[in-house]
Every structure is written in structure tokens, then in C-alpha cells.
Amino acid sequence: MAIPADLRYLESHEWVRENDDGTLTVGITEFAQEQLGDVVFVETPEIDLECEAQQPIAVVESVKAASDIYSPVAGKIVDTNAALGDTPELVNTSPYEDGWLYKIQPNDGTEYDTLMDAEGYESIVSSQN
């Protein structure tokens, strides 16, 4: 499966996209949604929630199990994907686009560059596949 080269990743299978306004959009990868199976509920974080890096701040529930979603960096939640309320399956059908979970404003704008790149994530996926 293709792993988008323009994104950064967490070991826990979140992807992170840097937006022009400096915020970061976070979702789960194709690999993660396949592992989870049919997603039936997403608990997104509260807007304005302040969090540390690697903090569980959202939950994706499939028919099979609940899975914690971690913050990639320290920062403040500025937006969440309202469409997931009625159509949580967007996480399955469009994990990198319509199925995004939340946007975070990082405390430190340079932290994004320290996150794992596509190549690093690819080696994690192949070791787990």
C-alpha cells in the first residue's frame, strides 16, 4: 500500500500534515484503518484542549475494538472533523483526506520536522505486516 511521502507519521499509525497556516492535521493511516476494520465511532478531542506530545486525545472505535489516537506534538486543538459524527466510515474510505480527525496548533513550529518521515513509517509497517 502507498504511504504518502509528503506526510509525517507516529509509530502508533497516525499521519500528520503541515498546513499553510502552521496548524497540523492528524488522521490514521491506510494501514491502521485496515487493521481496525469498519470504523463505527470516533471520539474527537474538545476544541481548545491543550495537550502534550504523545498524549491519547481521541479514540477510533471499530466494530472490533477501540483504539487510542495520540497527539504528535504539544499544542492546542483548533478544529475537529464534524463529518465523522454521522459518517465515521470516512476513516476507512478516505483515511488521508475526508477521514481526518483533528487539527492542532503546535506550541513549537519546528517540532513537525522532527517527526518520522514516510520511509521510517514504511519500515514500521513492513515489520508489522
Add this chain to the structure above:
Amino acid sequence: MSENASESAHRTPLYKNHVARGARMMPFGGWMLPVNFGSQVEEHHACRNTAAMFDVSHMTIVDLKGAADASIPSTTNRDFLRKLLCNDVEKLTGKGDALYTCMLQPDGGVIDDLIVYWRGGDDYRLILNAATREKDLQWIEQCLDAAGDQPELQLRDDLALIAVQGPLALQRFSDVVEQTDLAERLDQDSFNVNAIRRFGSSESGDWFIGRTGYTGEDGIEVALPEDNVAVLWDALHDAGVQPAGLGARDTLRLESAMNLYGSDMDESVNPYESGIGWCVDMTDDSREFIGRTALQTDQQPQGFDRQMIGIVLNDRGVLRGGQTILVNQQEVGVVTSGSFSPTLEKSIALARVSLAACNVRSATELLDQNCQVIIRGKPLDARFVRRPFYRKRS
């Protein structure tokens, strides 16, 4: 998933077949089994609307064979099963009839739930859970030692087992038997599945078809020699039967409120506390089945404070086993198994509550009452409902 668990796990005769069809495999009860073949929800709907098939070869099949010379009437196995099982095999009056029952500890705790088929004479077949296999076999052996006569146990690890379930299951199976050379191996009369009673069975050689299942739909479970199973599976697939995994099996059985051993019940609870008091048969006063004394309270079945009930979540979220249930801010019980119901499109669960804590005298009084379930620290609104959550049309 632990690497060791997957490497040491047994493989069913269909393992390669599943992998080739893109199944996601996982270890379950010591076996590598398919969780889904793509979408658990689609597999669930296929079973409710058309037909789905499940590889359940991991389950334990045990035969109790009667005397080789059938002209010698013997009741050794029947007598043994009347003591071992809480339901009464005496009810099995038609050859092939099946019965749902439990094996109980002397204190009434559930060792396992199982289906027993009567195959005529003194011949019986038990189908037990896979995860409890060693414990079950030890218990049966132990009870055999205590029995006077010695029934002969035969483990049928040589048989594969598949379930074909759904409104079109019987039709599709009949088509396949007619259109493939499978028919030549079989005695046709035995394989007219439409003629098999609900909760009955039929057999021919080592092929055995029970009109039983774990989905709440009409359907059959077919035990057959390992060498034959791939041919049947592929033929059913070509006939449009959807392969389905453990994931769909779980949501199907949950909607139909059928207990999952190890989640909804175990040795710490008895059948009355597990919503299956109907499989305890006290009719024959002289039948001293194991566990009877403990269950025979003067006020049963309502005499047991803990009772099973259904829960539907009103809020968004997913009910899961282990979550705490509140009524009027008081803890009253726990979710034993829950998931998202693809048919109802909301989260449902089986739960065990204390009648005293709810301040009621029977679970019926709780129906349609509101409660709350604590999910990740937050109390969410839910309500008690009658089981099952789903009943098939006609």
C-alpha cells in the same frame, strides 16, 4: 498480537484458502482464524440478507459411541450425559435432534456451553468451544472415571466444521450439492437440508449436517472430512455465499443475544445468572445432574440476584465488555459483551446486573428503564431492553 501466539497456533484445513482470499487472520483459542475477509459489517449483512459461511473447524467435536453391536440395547452414554449436562438428553426423541446445554461445576458455575446431538441408539455428538477444550476434556474424563460404566469418548479432530447461515443458506447449499460431484459422495436423502428439522441433524458417512448455528438465522453446520472441506467451501463461494470471519460471527451472535463463553459467562456464574436458565431442566426429580443441588433454591429462577439484560446506548459510542452500569448514580452491574450492531446501527450489549442494586425484584421491571454506562470515565445515556436485539423475519 503476539508473534508466539500466531506461530504456535493450529491451522484449520482452510487456512491457506482464507489467506488466498485476503482474510485478516488472528489467533483465537489456540487457532489462527479469519477475523474478516475485508469488511466485517458487509459479512454481517450478507448473513442477515442472503448467506454467509464461517470456518468453525477450531471447535471441539466429541463423539460418544454406543456399543458396536447395535442390537444390544445400551443406555451407558445417555445415562452419563443425563448426569454431565444440565439440560436433559431424554428430550432428544427424534434421531438427529440437537439440544443446547451447559456442563456445570457442582456449585452451578458454567464450565462450558455446548450442543449435543442424538444420533440414534446410544450415539451422541458434542460440539464444544475451542478455547475451553483442555478444561472440558479433563472435566469429562474426570466425570467418566466417577461413572460406573465406561462410555467411549472419541475426539473428532479429523473433521472440519463449517457453518452456512442466512435466509438463502439452505438453498445455496442444496444447489451446490446438486451441481458438484459432492453429491456422488453422499446419500441424497440425508442431504435434503430442507427436510432436516430446526435443531435436528442428518448424516451420511462422515458428513454430518446440523440445522443449528450461532447467528440467529436459519442455516446449517456441516462437519465433514478435512479432505472434502475446501471443495465444499469453494463451491459455496462460487454459488455466492459470502465467507465471513470471527468479527461478523460475534456481532451476529450478539444481536441474537447468544452468550459467548468466557465473556458473558464462566465458572463464576450459573445458567440462571447468565440468561440461559431455560437450558436447565429440573423436570425429572430423580435426575441428579452435576450442579443441580446448588441451583435448586426454593425461589429459583428469580432467586438469583444477578440477571442478564440487554442494553442499548442512546449516546454515540460503543459498549464493550467490562464497562460499569449505573442506575441513579449507583453501580448496578457490568457489560459482559458489547459492540456496534450493524443491523440496528447503534451500540448494543449484554449485561449482568444486580436486582437488589437496581431495587427491583425481576429484570423485567428494568425493561425500557434508563441507565448509564461509563465509557472512558464519562457516564453515557443508555437503556435496558429485552433480549434478543434482533429476531429473524418469520
